[in-house]
Amino acid sequence: MVKINDLNLKNWKEYKDLWTDSLWIIPEREKSHGHIGDYHGNFVPQIPNQLMSRFTRKGDVVLDAFLGSGTTLIECKQLDRNGIGIELLENIASLAKKRIGQESLFNDKEIFLEVLVADSTKKEAKEEAVDILKTHNKQSVQLIILHPPYHDIIKFSKRREDLSNAKSVEDFLRLFGDVVSNFLELLENERHLAVVIGDKYTNSEWVPLGFLVMQETLKRANGDLKLKSILVKNMVNNRAKRNLENLWHYRALVGGFYIFKHEYILLFQKK
Numbered sequence: 009m010v011k012i013n014d015l016n017l018k019n020w021k022e023y024k025d026l027w028t029d030s031l032w033i034i035p036e037r038e039k040s041h042g043h044i045g046d047y048h049g050n051f052v053p054q055i056p057n058q059l060m061s062r063f064t065r066k067g068d069v070v071l072d073a074f075l076g077s078g079t080t081l082i083e084c085k086q087l088d089r090n091g092i093g094i095e096l097l098e099n100i101a102s103l104a105k106k107r108i109g110q111e112s113l114f115n116d117k118e119i120f121l122e123v124l125v126a127d128s129t130k131k132e133a134k135e136e137a138v139d140i141l142k143t144h145n146k147q148s149v150q151l152i153i154l155h156p157p158y159h160d161i162i163k164f165s166k167r168r169e170d171l172s173n174a175k176s177v178e179d180f181l182r183l184f185g186d187v188v189s190n191f192l193e194l195l196e197n198e199r200h201l202a203v204v205i206g207d208k209y210t211n212s213e214w215v216p217l218g219f220l221v222m223q224e225t226l227k228r229a230n231g232d233l234k235l236k237s238i239l240v241k242n243m244v245n246n247r248a249k250r251n252l253e254n255l256w257h258y259r260a261l262v263g264g265f266y267i268f269k270h271e272y273i274l275l276f277q278k279k
């Protein structure tokens with residue numbers, strides 16, 4: 009069996025800060041280590057931090073195919089993991105690079121953090137990632153984190169390749185599936201793939217993007233992945249939304265629906 013973390017389980021009582029419940033209530037986002045959290049659609053650093061702490065070792069490689077503002081790579085730096093981040097939008101990739109670079113406390117660490125500007129659905133993105141691995145004498149990655157757009161809930165750009173512009177849920181799932189197919193072969197056996205995703209409403213109907221993405225991931229893996237956990241995480245509103253809470257409460261009562269307060273972290277393991 010491959011050792012997939014640096015935990016010494018003889019001292020298991022010391023790991024109280026590692027969460028083992030499927031319900032993740034995170035009261036507020038971690039703000040230290042250069043995390044700013046102003047990118048619309050970012051995730052809280054605690055997500056990559058928990059995943060890396062349990063499912064990677066120092067010196068392992070973490071790949072994030074929807075890098076956004078760089079949260080995953082900042083956590084890589086913090087935890088001594090190597091990181092490859094892929095982001096479609098050049099300006100957002102530059103922002104991520106700047107933020108990763110600003111975290112100067114850890115300048116002398118012997119890890120690599122690489123940001124690629126590419127379309128993660130395309131073979132070229134994988135080839136670039138392979139080139140980076142080769143440069144560092146590595147052949148595989150030990151954790152994949154995918155935090156795609158939740159279809160069209162937030163429009164990240166006008167680009168056709170942007171998953172938030174997929175014409176339909178089916179198109180979104182196909183493109184997401186292409187990303188899974190693209191990078192899964194880079195994942196070492198027994199290592200993990202995590203998908204962070206929320207559901208959406210369209211025309212007063214709940215669209216279970218989380219479950220659809222879970223099915224698509226398993227379908228694309230063709231038997232190579234097993235589902236390890238479905239984690240449910242609370243969603244905390246920003247100030248603008250908090251001010252509208254009464255209005256939403258009223259709308260929900262009138263419309264007979266429930267307001268989204270959770271998203272999923274789907275955890276898979278390669279067989």
Ligand SMILES: C[S@@+](CC[C@H](N)C(=O)[O-])C[C@H]1O[C@@H](n2cnc3c(N)ncnc32)[C@H](O)[C@@H]1O
Pocket residue numbers: 047049050051052073074075076077078079080094095096097100126127128129155156157158164169170171172
């Ligand atoms: C939900 S955000 C990720 C946020 C990130 N976890 C963070 O903390 O900043 C999704 C990102 O995927 C990017 N994206 C959309 N389509 C893409 C594609 N085809 N290839 C690569 N990135 C893509 C968007 O530009 C956006 O920055």
